Amino acid sequence: MALLEIDGRVFDVDGDGFLTDPQIWNNEVAELIAKADGIEGMNDKHWSVIKIIRDNFEQHGNAPMIRKICQETGLKLREIYELFPLGPARGACKIAGLPKPDGCV
């Protein structure tokens, strides 16, 4: 357990910077986490990815497959890696307020 301070707001996060309590997440929190990771100003493409990840988490309790993100946003794989330089897990899932996925990510 650690604390992450962004623009005066303090969040409880795990050692990797993922929110400890996914329920405190909202769009403003997403923007703050993105900013801490060097993404200044999320555009529509960023939001379309975040929304699918968040919806999947709320319905199924986990992160969606990258296939679902690509097919539902119409974005190419490489575009997603460019939008989120830390990748779909450490980048996008963290901004969407999910717990860190298991495995080599």
Add this chain to the structure above:
Amino acid sequence: MKSADNKKRREEALELLNQAENSKLLTNLNACVRCGLCAQSCMYYKALNEPRFIPSAKVDLVSSIYRRYYTVTGKVAPALFGAKSLDQDMEERMVDLLFGACTMCGRCVKHCSIGVDIPFVVRKGREMLAVMDMVPKSLQSTVDAALNTGNNMAIPQEEFVDTIKWMEEELVDEMGDPEARIPLDETDKELFYTLNPREPKFFPLSISAMAKIFYAAGESWTLSSKFYDVTNYGFFNANNGEAAQIAGYLYDEIHKLRGKRLILGECGHGSRAHKWEGPNYLKKGYDFDIITVVELIGEYIRTGKIVLDKTLNSVKHTIHDPCNLVRNGGLVNEIRFIVNRSVSDLIEMSPYGDDNFCCGGGGGSLAMSEYNDRRLKIGKIKADQIAATGAKVVITPCHNCVDQLLQINHTYKLGVTIKTIAEVVADALVIEKRIKD
């Protein structure tokens, strides 16, 4: 009641060191002469500069317990002979240093004046912690996912199948051949291929790359839709019963599908755990051939099954050597043979090959959020190595390394691209069109 449980678990942990006939264990517990040569070989000591991170100090945690309970001098005069009790303080230090400050990369072994197998002792300490239920939560959660679902990211079978079908459609488009395939659950194929679950879940470009290579080679191969996971985090949590169960999944599946050769996807620890440790976990030998995909691609190049044009990869590349494939797996030259055929501008890191530094994410540390801060600090050593090469692309045949490199690329603003070996080879492939008019 709880303290009775603790006492029993401690006794079980101590029993792991009570092996008078185990010469490998006794040699490694007794051989360190505290010369200190290992200190500068270790990323943790170099980056964090505290004596507790010196590899010999980690070995001493385990050997001091051995002396306390299993040597006459240690029992009679523990303080005089550096013998320590297994108590709560010791357990906490073991968790912190053996799980939280060792990637089991083995670089210290190469620098040890007498060749103590330090990661072997570290893993023995982890085994003791595992029987006491003291594996860090996030690491155990990755093992549990593999035990319960067959893959360490708990990907449901139907979602995996949908992803493979999607990759297959892309392959058909890219090859311009409606017969291009990514076969699932097919029997009697030459190769049974395996993946790191992070490929289907988040990073499938390496699946497309391998599918292209298999297509170009005209290979007879298949994936299983259920047991395709090449990882075995039981190697890291050091619960040998769990490691055996995970190893058994691939063993049983290749028999079920009657595959002839098990091909280990690009994963350092997975290759080591299945190829070298698997028969020990399972207590039986393999009756099928088992090789890494690196060796398979080398074979394709030598036999002319695939043709490469290295001018297709013309920017400056460098190689990050995964510890479990190179220092602990013998593939230093094979990786270079493939890369030299696939890229036209290669620069080595310093040091490279058997003496290269770990990415900093080995030993299960990438899964352990508890030690994220340390992992990024030691990753600075790798970041500096990469920056010094001036390369634009870092090639590494291990998905765990890829993820750590992605993170240090971001943290230290390196501005490089990280690729697996399959991706680099696929980009250099010269494929004859097989369209039938």
